[in-house]
Amino acid sequence: MKTMTLLTATTLISSTAFAAQQPLTLDVYNADGNSFHVNSTLVYGETEAMVVDTGFTKADALRIAAKVLDSGKNLTTIFISQADPDYYFGAEVLHDMFPQAKVLTTPGVRATIAEKLEGKLAFWAPKMGANAPVKPILPTAYNGKTLTIDGQTIEIRDADGALAHRPYLWIPANKAILGNVAVYGNVHLWMADAQSDASRQAWAQQLDQMKALKPNVVIPGHMTSGTALDASSIEFAQQYLMDFAKAKANSKDSAQLIQTMQSLYPNAGLPMALEIGAKVHMGEMKW
Template sequence: MYSSDAAGPAVNSVLISGAEEAILVDGQFMLADAEAVIAMVQASGKTLTTIFVTHAHPDHYLGLLPIQEAFPDAKVVSTASVVADYDAAAQATFDSLKPQLGPAIADGITPLVAVSGDALELEGHTIRILEIPEPGESVHAAALVLEAESTLIAGDLLYNDVHLVLSECGAEGWIENLNTTIQPLAMERIFPGHGAVTTPEIIATDIDYIEQVTSIMDAAATPEEATAQIQAAYPDYMSEFLLGFSVTNYFANCKQP
């Protein structure tokens, strides 16, 4: 797994390796991190067959183009719902961010194709694609379940000691997804979208965060007041970048009058 700088998005890209082939999950935000992911795949010595995108947020896809160019035979895929979200917003998001970030991000985006069926195959092993039913952290999302390894690659359904992004007003759906879709899987090892590899105890931790931080933001008069209270409640959490984005956009899009 490769994780970007904790001061920035602190986003993960996960490599699922077989004997000779591999699948990459998520594609980073900044160009330097995409290049680090390329180096990780190359160092593995595996043939990259597939790049799977868990959801259509730019910190998980803006680095896809250089990765795809480095491994041109790899298919870049997700579920039909995530592809629809991507097609609706990815180009406009890139066009907005490129003038601000310039050479720090890639020079374009790459097409994302809907996967057929509900699984990925890696050297005869089936990796189940788990579509997430309720809008939560994102409108649509998918996770990957490795049953034999009791492992969940969760994307942004779960964060570990990183500030959760609540900017899409889906707190209730997010909690519902964790309680009814993720918890019953009883996976022993979880790769979150942000933060270190963890255990199922993170589910309750993230639910507590969603509930507490949503309450803080609903009660606070300003984003600055909310941010200070969240930092006080979670002093060891990473990514001031994600916290700022979450609070600013929650106040703009979600805050109850």
Template sequence: MMNRRDFVQTAAAASIATGLAGCAAAVTGHSRLQWQHFPADDKGFFRAPVLLSGDQEAVLIDGGFSLPDGRAVAEAIKASGKQLTTIYVSQSDPDYYFSLGPIKAAFPAARVIAASDTIAAIRANVQKKIDTWAPQLKENGPQKLADIVFPEAYDGPALMLEGHRIEIVKAQGLENRRYLWVPSLNAVFGGVLVFSGLHVWTADTPTPASRAAWVRNLEAIAARKPAVVVPGHLGAPGALDVSAVNYTREYLLAFEQELAKAANGDALIAAMNKRYPDAGLAAALQIGAKVAKAEMKWG
């Protein structure tokens, strides 16, 4: 059984780009809400955690992959002068929680929470993930189970930040997939459902039915008509609006079309590279194509 270790050369120090200030909204009777995202490069799987900030407090949506990523986010939050109250983990992949150690250390009072099924999925494979990545990340990643920050269970429908509602939307027809919807910002923080400028990670949706469900969820996101969309995985330069949702949807539909025509995984890879010659995260296509053609097992 293959995993990302076999496809991605992970450097010892994964870097993270400076967080970019995002949109803000003033709502009568509430504080001013702002967002900031922290896009990583290919060494961090292009992850883009998001910080939501009110006048005094802040909520972090997801972590990243490496401990340097986590330290960079922690320093940015400290520099903002805001008190981090909550870290919400939307997905069980290690690039959504490996970096949380330095953040939790900097803000020990912050609650780290996730849905029950996300926690179950993390616990089911966390040791395997550590065994895979610890030798490559070395001091830049968790080395043992005690280094992992495990979330507490939270299955509520929303978080609140200084009067602003942050809705937790469970993907329909897909296990362990969620995104965040913030009405006062007219913003979607898409987690693992939304990619931009990259090959889309399809290995965890190996069947046509699961990919069709993904497409339906993307259409539901687009129907909200969000002004802002921050993909969970963001290439550079990447869109921060609904075009990222459309990109992911179109990629999945193209993948299905080429899958039906391709004789094998290599042919599917070639066809998708022809359609998306500039897309990053090549490992997503290399693995996803082999899984879709039943040439490789994943998970």
């Protein structure tokens, strides 16, 4: 918690600095390794606030809720950017505490959550115990391409096409990217969800699009404590995708693939992502 608090403090300091010039403030909650280092972001203006992604555990969600309360703003929207449980399991807690806030997501993400929710809950609930949701919230499908906080626009990008289930958010006024599962900061990428060449190519293209925006702020979907909130995480993810493809082509099994990637990224967090991804890609495990 101490490390996480220090990260949050650092984020608030930097956010406050650009909030004086830009209309929205971004306050990042970075979970620990037990919650896959997933990020959630409180976005707020003068009077209104929005939570982007709600954490994995009840404890995560309560810490995010504390940020909302501390901000003193009216929470109008809870936006779920991805269909992975660490992005939406916490919505139950936040919805109970802030019933006035709409829980929204894109149609593509909602469809994926609905398809996999029962299985995800059956798998994770026994492992999470009291930290698991009891009645997970299925977000409302939102067909719009923008959201607003105090009149400022937040764009929903890549909500159609090959990555309709993996969109991201862009705040033009802040030149900020958030709400995504494409960008990782100093952790192994979750390659098990990108098994085909086409899916990895779409991922790489999305990263190229993000980089072309020339963002000032990039909030990765997952990151280790202390990761810089800038475009370096886009470059990290781009390089990792290329390194993984090369290592896979030169590996006979998952053990060799894991060894190669560990040698290239000795300090990367989320080793589970590498272990599962390597086994899936080498045909030793189904995902």
